[in-house]
Amino acid sequence: MSFEVFEKLEAKVQQAIDTITLLQMEIEELKEKNNQLAQEAQQAHGNREALERENAQLREQQSAWHERLQTLLGKMDEVN
Known part of the structure; x- marks a missing residue:
């Protein structure tokens, strides 16, 4: 009987x-x-x-281009 208990215990441990x-x-x-x-x-x-x-660099470039364009448009208005 104790051998069976030992085998069960061994199986549970494994x-x-x-x-x-x-x-x-x-x-x-x-x-x-x-x-x-x-x-x-x-x-x-x-x-x-x-x-x-x-993105920040591109925004700065866009802003610079926008300013240049506005300047050019202003000069064109002065010519007309």
């Missing part, structure tokens, strides 16, 4: 070990995915900052 092993593997996979996502988020943040800088 099942617990298997479960722990699988959970550890899952944790490692999730850590890797988390690191990958963190890198992607950091890269996206950098890309966003670059796009914001480019």
Whole structure:
């Protein structure tokens, strides 16, 4: 009788070990995915900052062109 109890206990311990092993593997996979996502988020943040800088530069250029155009239109009005 005690041998059967020991076998059941051994089976439960082995099942617990298997479960722990699988959970550890899952944790490692999730850590890797988390690191990958963190890198992607950091890269996206950098890309966003670059796009914001480019947008600001383009707005400045647009403003400069607008001013030049207004100046030229003003000169044309003076000629007419």
